[in-house]
Amino acid sequence: MFKWFGKVNYSPYTKVSDFARYLKDGHLMGSKCKKCGSISFPPRADCDKCMSGDFEFFEMSGKAWLNSFTKVEAAPTGFEDAAPYIVGVVDMEEGGRALAWFGESIKEEEIEIGMELQVVPQVFEETEDIKVYYSLEKSGTSWVKV
């Protein structure tokens, strides 16, 4: 089900494909190595530290801080109707980073580096197929099942 992830998905098959199923149900998951306990976000199947392939998912708090951002005006194929969109890179509370779009809870002029944000699971409502992603929202915004 990793093909659910993203407006345009280029890499539908992965050992962490359950990430998208969790996301559809409102859970933002990182991965944890069962051998050494090292955690990753985005999740990865094979431990970066000890090379073990034995991992489990755990739920991230979604709490994050804005590292940098850009408003994309010139969009690639598949994203024309979304442009312009604002992409942010955030540092996650538990470690790791996420790259995502800003959601509707934040106005463009409110965006500043260092601000606290919430990474919130989202489902594309306009598409017939299941399509999921996560967005950067005002701190304290919680997931609402649509």
Place this chain on the structure above:
Amino acid sequence: MTKRVGIIGLGHGVFGRRSDATVQELAFEAFAAALEDAGIERKELDASVIGSVPEYHKQRSLAGVVQEYLGLVPKPTWLTEVACASGSAAIRTAWMSIKAGVHDIVAVIGCQKMTELSTPEILALMGRVGEVQWESVFGTTFPAYYALFAQRHIHEFGTTREQMFQVAIKNHFYGAKNPNALFRKEITMDKAKASAQVASPLQVYDCCANADGAACIILACEDRAREISQKTVWLDGMGCATASMSVLKRPGLTSLPSAEAAAAQAYRMAGVTADDIKVADVHDCFTIAEIMAYEDLGFCKKGEGGRFIAERKTYIGGKVAVNVDGGLKAKGHPIGATGVSMTYEIAKQLRGEAGERQVPNADIGLTHNVGGIGQYCFVQVLRRD
């Protein structure tokens, strides 16, 4: 093992929209010029290495086609690909083959046609420049990544939009004097500021332009170089390093760790420091990239790159002349050719053959060629006798 590897021949075609020629025809122009410059014939070559990024060409497996058109069959050839640093990877593998004693004389050809693809094909490729699993799904583009770097650089160091545009103004100033450049026109601050938005804060005048083009250098082991050439330029420092593909795994967004590591290797191998470099070609795919390069290469302290250009320290007559061939910004960026073009330019400078763009007393020079958004970086230190 040969002690040193020298550059004995230099050739360069005109960069631009080359709808008059195929990629192998572009390669031929640069190759023929390099052979003539070296004063040798094809039969003296042991091999060729081709630097190019295959997905832009209709022709698949490009090295074979180029090899045939250059008349080099049955000599060995192979293609190197590390995105925009493919040309420097070709130079490195040729250098390695000579250092290893396998070959004595090798031609390195960087060649690229980027205008064969239609705009929709380019836009589709643009969607896959980043890490495709976790980043491209959000519509990231090349400019978007450098925009993230720029925004963070502004935040941490107070770098300004004017300072970034000053990079573009300098590079166009010199590009106007380079007959091989795509844009041979100076630009103004007002015009740069008025250019269209691409990915904030970057605008059109922060971005380099795709181009078609080719460049060629001929490398030789020390003994053969001394026999053949009176003006050999030596590849004395060869650095090469990588950084994570994903920006999510980078330690920070204001420098390229691959560039810092490659520079340290190259300086150490050549036995020089950043202060010794008189002239450099750095990878200014975006204006912020040149500012980051000043810092990553140690031309100035971290965070002072914006001031460094504002104080004109990288013009001829400043601390170190940077991209006085116009850089990617004005010369154009035929991605596979770019690295070879950089080495060509610095070798010309060290030979004292750069004409009105000549840097006085240029004895030690440097190239800095970045692949992708810093996944790969190659730094060379070049020296004349």
